[in-house]
Amino acid sequence: MTGQMTDRPEPVFAAPWHAQVFALTVHLNESGLFAWPDWAERFGAGLKARGLAKELDGGEDYFSVWLEVLEGYLAELGQAEPAEVERFRAAWEAAYLATPHGEPVHLQASA
Template structure:
């Protein structure tokens, strides 16, 4: 019998992979100078208030949907990713995802 203690895996920091991805993208864009962190905080707070998210958040989908909405807002307002282009790309991605057989790689055909 081993004297080694039982080690359990830590709880995940993010509940979903896309939460981590949108967080990392935001940090990367901030670090590259696309926006300041204080600007991010101001806009994110406004989006949370607009969405009526005034309760304590647990880092779930409601929080990261607001996070994503803020990122899209900043990029659209700064002309980096106009809303019409983002919506078109989102629609194209959804169409490609729905048309791809289960287990196959989703490919987005770009013009």
């Protein structure tokens, strides 16, 4: 049989937000906000720092570090201040909690 994979395919991303944070980083790089080696250097340092505290298994914890490093980098670049991120995170949480199940969730900007 040709062209057939007998390997069981693995999910590409284990959770939707893994894909979102990955795509966001790739997009920011492609739009010129930062060079990939600069990102990789920070991410590598972040993994190393977290890996000292506990062994990372390459799954959820890997993308948790990814997100943490991206948040730090965006703050450093003046693109997203931590307080602003927290404000919008809370706004999204409130929006989910206020939206009846099954309906699309909209964020109502407080500004």
